Amino acid sequence: MLAIYVVLDGYDFGAGIVHLFFAKKEKDKKAITxxxxxxxxxxxxxxxxxxxxxxxxxPTLYASSFSGxxxxxxxxxxxxxxxxxxLELRGQIHNRLWExxxxxxxxxxxxxxxLFFGIALGNVVRGVNLGMVENxxxxxxxxxxxxxxxxxxxxPTAEHLGIIDWFTILLGLVGVVTLTIHGxxxxxxxxxxxLNNQLRTVIFRLNFVLLALVxxxxxxxxxxxxxxxxxxxxxxxxxxxxxxxxIGLFGLFLIKTFKKDGAGFIFSSLFILGGFASxxxxxxxxxxxxxxxxxxxxxxxxxxxxxxxxxxxxxxxxIAVILLIAYIxxxxxxxKGKMDDIGYGEH
Amino acid sequence: MxxxxxxxxxxxxxxxxxxxxxxxxxxxxxLIIVYFKWKFLRTRIDHYNDAAKFWMRIFALNFAMGVVTGxxxxxxxxxxxxxxxxxxxxxxxxxxxMEGMFSFFLESSFLGLFLFGEKLLGHKLHFVTGFxxxxxxxxxxxxxxxxxxxxxxxxxxxxxSNGKFVLNNFGALFSNPWLxxxxxxxxxxxxxxxxxxxxxxxxxxxxxxxxxxxxxxxxKTGVIFGLVSSVLVAFPTGDWAAKNVVEHQPVTFAAxxxxxxxxxxxxxxxxxxxxxxxxxxxxxxxxxxxxLSFLTYKKWDAxxxxxxxxxPENYPTNIPGLYYAYHIMVGLGxxxxxxxxxxxxxxxxxxxxxxxxxLWSLLFFLPFPYIANTTGWYTAELGRQPWLVYNLxxxxxxxxxxxxxxxxxxxxxxxxxxxxLLGMLFLILVGKIINKGPVTAEA
Numbered sequence: 002m003l004a005i006y007v008v009l010d011g012y013d014f015g016a017g018i019v020h021l022f023f024a025k026k027e028k029d030k031k032a033i034t035x036x037x038x039x040x041x042x043x044x045x046x047x048x049x050x051x052x053x054x055x056x057x058x059x060p061t062l063y064a065s066s067f068s069g070x071x072x073x074x075x076x077x078x079x080x081x082x083x084x085x086x087x088l089e090l091r092g093q094i095h096n097r098l099w100e101x102x103x104x105x106x107x108x109x110x111x112x113x114x115x116l117f118f119g120i121a122l123g124n125v126v127r128g129v130n131l132g133m134v135e136n137x138x139x140x141x142x143x144x145x146x147x148x149x150x151x152x153x154x155x156x157p158t159a160e161h162l163g164i165i166d167w168f169t170i171l172l173g174l175v176g177v178v179t180l181t182i183h184g185x186x187x188x189x190x191x192x193x194x195x196l197n198n199q200l201r202t203v204i205f206r207l208n209f210v211l212l213a214l215v216x217x218x219x220x221x222x223x224x225x226x227x228x229x230x231x232x233x234x235x236x237x238x239x240x241x242x243x244x245x246x247x248i249g250l251f252g253l254f255l256i257k258t259f260k261k262d263g264a265g266f267i268f269s270s271l272f273i274l275g276g277f278a279s280x281x282x283x284x285x286x287x288x289x290x291x292x293x294x295x296x297x298x299x300x301x302x303x304x305x306x307x308x309x310x311x312x313x314x315x316x317x318x319x320i321a322v323i324l325l326i327a328y329i330x331x332x333x334x335x336x337k338g339k340m341d342d343i344g345y346g347e348h
Numbered sequence: 349m350x351x352x353x354x355x356x357x358x359x360x361x362x363x364x365x366x367x368x369x370x371x372x373x374x375x376x377x378x379l380i381i382v383y384f385k386w387k388f389l390r391t392r393i394d395h396y397n398d399a400a401k402f403w404m405r406i407f408a409l410n411f412a413m414g415v416v417t418g419x420x421x422x423x424x425x426x427x428x429x430x431x432x433x434x435x436x437x438x439x440x441x442x443x444x445x446m447e448g449m450f451s452f453f454l455e456s457s458f459l460g461l462f463l464f465g466e467k468l469l470g471h472k473l474h475f476v477t478g479f480x481x482x483x484x485x486x487x488x489x490x491x492x493x494x495x496x497x498x499x500x501x502x503x504x505x506x507x508x509s510n511g512k513f514v515l516n517n518f519g520a521l522f523s524n525p526w527l528x529x530x531x532x533x534x535x536x537x538x539x540x541x542x543x544x545x546x547x548x549x550x551x552x553x554x555x556x557x558x559x560x561x562x563x564x565x566x567x568k569t570g571v572i573f574g575l576v577s578s579v580l581v582a583f584p585t586g587d588w589a590a591k592n593v594v595e596h597q598p599v600t601f602a603a604x605x606x607x608x609x610x611x612x613x614x615x616x617x618x619x620x621x622x623x624x625x626x627x628x629x630x631x632x633x634x635x636x637x638x639x640l641s642f643l644t645y646k647k648w649d650a651x652x653x654x655x656x657x658x659x660p661e662n663y664p665t666n667i668p669g670l671y672y673a674y675h676i677m678v679g680l681g682x683x684x685x686x687x688x689x690x691x692x693x694x695x696x697x698x699x700x701x702x703x704x705x706x707l708w709s710l711l712f713f714l715p716f717p718y719i720a721n722t723t724g725w726y727t728a729e730l731g732r733q734p735w736l737v738y739n740l741x742x743x744x745x746x747x748x749x750x751x752x753x754x755x756x757x758x759x760x761x762x763x764x765x766x767x768x769l770l771g772m773l774f775l776i777l778v779g780k781i782i783n784k785g786p787v788t789a790e791a
Binding site for chain 1: 415419433436437447450453454460469512514749755758762766769773780
């Protein structure tokens with residue numbers, strides 16, 4: 002569910018980044034807001050639903066990670082609010098200064114969110130000091146921790162970790178580049194703006210950057226986290242996830258040759274979903290690794306809710322998902338095609 | 349530790365108070381919008397459809413505010429109340445996750461369709477999408493209040509040796525005796541807010557001599573919905589909700605009523621007075637004898653337990669706050685019935701649109717249902733203190749163990765600043781929509 006959230010809200014973050022860097026003309030900016038306007042708040046509902054499901058299925062993980070990542074999570078909330086204000090307000094008053102302020106708020110918040118989500122992924126891969134162990138003694142219960150935003154060395158192997166270090170920043174950049182490509186694909190898919198051809202070139206070039214970043218982070222990952230490929234060796238069918246990721250990544254190099262405007266979006270979605278699944282497969286059954294040897298990592302087994310609750314939950318969850326698929330089907334059917342003329346935000 | 353608990357509570361109180369300014373309007377308003385759309389389908393008079401579309405714009409703005417201020421509520425369970433989440437997540441996580449999965453997806457998916465899809469859908473389907481938005485928002489309220497009810501009156505659980513609460517009866521969450529009265533009371537209160545907002549803006553248009561035909565429709569609709577909901581919110585639903593408190597949280601009830609001592613021969617009802625917790629009495633009290641006993645037990649001389657019958661460590665933490673919240677809610681609620689009854693009387697005599705002083709009163713009553721709703725929630729939440737889960741888990745035991753008070757104060761201040769900005773921008777926008785007014789017929 003979290004992966005779907007990133008695919009969905011990801012394209013509107015990405016559209017925001019495109020908006021910040023590439024949309025110079027008023028007409029292009031309008032095209033972008035039209036392309037995401039009717040969708041963003043429904044996309045954002047995914048974060049609420051994912052949070053809720055995480056809460057009920059893995060209450061201990063929810064408690065541990067939300068309090069441990071306290072500051073960045075609250076900042077993500079602020080950024081989400083800023084982004085929403087920017088998007089909704091720019092069209093309300095026709096004044097150049099007003100519009101440019103909210104354009105920047107929208108764009109910068111989108112950029113930072115993409116960066117933060119990458120950093121978050123980096124933190125999960127790297128692990129945290131569970132129990133806040135110092136000199137072999139836990140200062141707190143074994144599954145609690147707290148991370149400051151950074152430590153002075155910005156090193157992922159330091160004794161006192163921070164949320165931002167050079168490894169998590171690297172993944173943050175992967176996040177930004179990925180979502181920029183993803184957002185650009187969505188704009189191409191949903192509009193006929195003059196921007197589209199320029200965006201194809203942007204995607205093509207950024208894809209080289211992405212490839213380089215992915216290779217670099219894999220190498221670093223190999224150094225920091227022990228045996229990232231262990232699970233894949235044990236269970237070979239898991240290779241399907243990295244394979245999908247690679248198809249998504251290399252497919253994007255063909256962006257200029259696609260006949261259908263939606264094809265690029267499918268490939269970038271594939272890259273994101275595959276990337277998430279590969280990461281999960283690599284650290285499974287861990288959900289949040291421990292960096293010390295005193296307290297065990299949080300795994301799907303030691304943080305799950307009780308059996309009765311989960312078994313009831315799975316029943317209503319399946320019903321809800323079926324309903325949800327129906328809603329999405331209806332929604333995208335009614336709003337199929339290009340969104341240039343919808344006049345979003347011009348009440 | 350003490351100031352940590354204080355900041356955690358302040359942050360939750362501040363963000364939830366701000367958040368609930370929006371859903372309380374959208375839940376009630378969605379019902380009235382469905383009513384307008386239904387009238388339009390029956391009569392095919394464009395006036396109703398235009399009215400529905402006007403209110404939909406206000407709804408959409410409030411809904412967006414509700415979404416962005418709602419995410420921090422869910423997050424705070426984990427960020428600030430980690431221990432509480434860990435211990436009870438297996439239970440309240442159920443209802444909270446269901447809210448996201450069932451009602452929120454429903455509401456947000458069909459809101460988009462309702463706002464942008466009228467031409468594509470046709471009138472009948474457009475009505476259906478409006479109805480589904482209403483259904484989603486009311487289901488959302490139901491699941492939140494189911495969560496709330498479990499904290500007030502825990503059911504269907506067992507406590508493991510490690511202190512964790514686990515669910516052993518899913519159905520009990522929804523047959524909780526606390527749930528239905530609270531839910532109905534809350535939804536009607538939301539309808540009161542929507543009715544007053546509608547009547548207020550209608551009165552604004554009539555007094556302004558602008559869009560007066562819409563003004564008349566809004567005032568009329570607001571007054572009719574307002575009278576019905578103001579009465580029902582007090583009786584029977586408010587009465588039911590209070591009976592729950594009497595039965596399950598008698599100490600809370602005593603504090604709400606400012607009853608420091610059990611009174612022989614029946615308890616008086618306090619109209620005005622300031623709780624003096626040190627001397628255990630009310631200062632400057634004006635009270636009517638025996639009414640409280642009658643309202644509570646339908647017997648003039650029934651005994652209502654005073655605070656003196658309970659252990660001080662189980663007293664609600666903020667007795668004066670609880671007492672004032674409750675009395676403000678009840679006082680305003682009584683005024684609402686009065687003003688709406690007057691309005692309805694004049695409407696019946698066909699004189700409402702010319703009775704300036706009633707229109708002015710309706711106009712200026714706009715903030716009061718918001719205050720009544722907020723103080724009503726304060727009554728429930730302050731009344732539950734010092735417990736998170738009533739009688740089982742104390743509030744001080746629920747906070748995050750590793751987050752420092754400096755960090756919480758930092759984020760609290762951030763929220764205050766951001767929400768002030770958000771509130772101002774909201775007022776500008778809603779003012780713009782109201783000033784522009786409903787648009788007649790399609791261009």
